[in-house]
Amino acid sequence: MPHLSSALILWLPSLFWDNSHFNIFQDTYDQESKELIKTIKEEFRKEVPLLQDERLKSDYKKNLKFLLSMIKNDAFIDESVLQNFIDRIVERILKQNDIRHPPKFIFIAKNNSVNAYTVGLNCLVVNIGLLARVQNEDQLAFVLAHEMAHNELDHVKKSLAEIREIKDESRGRLSQEIEGRSLENTIITLQRMAYDFGRFKRENEIKADSLWYVYYKKSKYPGWGALTALSMLDSITYPKYPQGYSLLEPFHAKDYPLQSRWLKGRPRGYSMKKSHLLIFRVDSLQSHPVIPERLQLLVNRMDIADLSPSVQNDADEITLIAEFETVEAAYFMKKYDQCLHQALQQRSRYPEDPYLITMITKVLIELGEAKKYSELYRFVQSNTANYGEELTELNHFLHNITSRELLEVAYHFLKNPENFNEEVQSHHFFLWKLARLTDRKDLQKKLVKQYKVRFPDGAYIHKMY
Numbered sequence: 134m135p136h137l138s139s140a141l142i143l144w145l146p147s148l149f150w151d152n153s154h155f156n157i158f159q160d161t162y163d164q165e166s167k168e169l170i171k172t173i174k175e176e177f178r179k180e181v182p183l184l185q186d187e188r189l190k191s192d193y194k195k196n197l198k199f200l201l202s203m204i205k206n207d208a209f210i211d212e213s214v215l216q217n218f219i220d221r222i223v224e225r226i227l228k229q230n231d232i233r234h235p236p237k238f239i240f241i242a243k244n245n246s247v248n249a250y251t252v253g254l255n256c257l258v259v260n261i262g263l264l265a266r267v268q269n270e271d272q273l274a275f276v277l278a279h280e281m282a283h284n285e286l287d288h289v290k291k292s293l294a295e296i297r298e299i300k301d302e303s304r305g306r307l308s309q310e311i312e313g314r315s316l317e318n319t320i321i322t323l324q325r326m327a328y329d330f331g332r333f334k335r336e337n338e339i340k341a342d343s344l345w346y347v348y349y350k351k352s353k354y355p356g357w358g359a360l361t362a363l364s365m366l367d368s369i370t371y372p373k374y375p376q377g378y379s380l381l382e383p384f385h386a387k388d389y390p391l392q393s394r395w396l397k398g399r400p401r402g403y404s405m406k407k408s409h410l411l412i413f414r415v416d417s418l419q420s421h422p423v424i425p426e427r428l429q430l431l432v433n434r435m436d437i438a439d440l441s442p443s444v445q446n447d448a449d450e451i452t453l454i455a456e457f458e459t460v461e462a463a464y465f466m467k468k469y470d471q472c473l474h475q476a477l478q479q480r481s482r483y484p485e486d487p488y489l490i491t492m493i494t495k496v497l498i499e500l501g502e503a504k505k506y507s508e509l510y511r512f513v514q515s516n517t518a519n520y521g522e523e524l525t526e527l528n529h530f531l532h533n534i535t536s537r538e539l540l541e542v543a544y545h546f547l548k549n550p551e552n553f554n555e556e557v558q559s560h561h562f563f564l565w566k567l568a569r570l571t572d573r574k575d576l577q578k579k580l581v582k583q584y585k586v587r588f589p590d591g592a593y594i595h596k597m598y
Contacts, residue, residue: 161207209240229352245463247369253289264455271358282344356435367424370521374478386545395534469512470528487557494563497543504536562593
């Protein structure tokens, strides 16, 4: 089994930071990936003539446009260690199974959500957030086999057609109800529409559940891996490395302690789920069947030998890279509360890592400036219905604190000797920026002089004044 080697530990600092800048992702696909873009377009040209419905062709074009926009906007990671890990699993499944529509493109998305999906065009997308949560190869094989089953069953094409049909039927009923000015019937129609969407998705998931198990079993992966993967997916609202009461402790300083009013809960309306709303008060809007039910169905199909814990294929190297990249992914997605939560979890494990200190400071500064102009909503969502307790607490903290207070928290956090690294240029730059934003003019001038002496050719020399 591959374990985290000493070579990897020595390599990590060069990946995560240097003296001039930080950039967690080694590379991404972009608009210069012309050969890749050309190949995807060729695949699209093969698929479209097989579609009979013109509107379905239009929907496929939208999927193509979405995929190409992801590539051109640096949303897919081009990282060989992670990609090889995924490719090896897919090749193993393909080798042991007769699959008519093998995936031709497998992308790693710069998205911190724990998810994987197929977009048609024989293309699978795996979020970096999923790679950060899996514990071993067996768990990822379960997810990939499931998505390959969706692709084999042509669920994207069928879903697009079914959704069109549901929309057309519901639109007709809805217009009649609105014209008749019957509020009660209008709500019932919306409920039916929501239920139809959910029902169709659940049916597809059940079909995929039946096929992925065949793929998984034939590929000689242990059933125990699938059970633990489902359990992992059932607990994604819980942090991988729980912090509990110490979550916000890094933001407590002797000269600027945490205030109780920053930690108060917000009104209940901010945590209400769709199922609490009148229109969506139906059985379930989840696209996947309830995970405990899926676990039971899986157990019923498994042999006794499969129910025993197996020797797992550890993926320490993969998850370590993915965990750090998930911090950057949440920042890229402009989910700053989630970015902070990920970074704080990693900091509890690597307290002196300069990249994490830089990222936490950078996010606090940007949020402080956003609050000043009433633009927090751009980076921190209001509704926390799908958040766990820790993330909800952090979300409330960011909503309750004022702009100036948040900048002060950032200042005291960075200047803490346990956090500030004299060798990291970004630490000097952000401390100077915080001195400017908090009106510490004398300190601001002092920091500029210190930086110029220490880094005469520094990356931030023209930004500091």
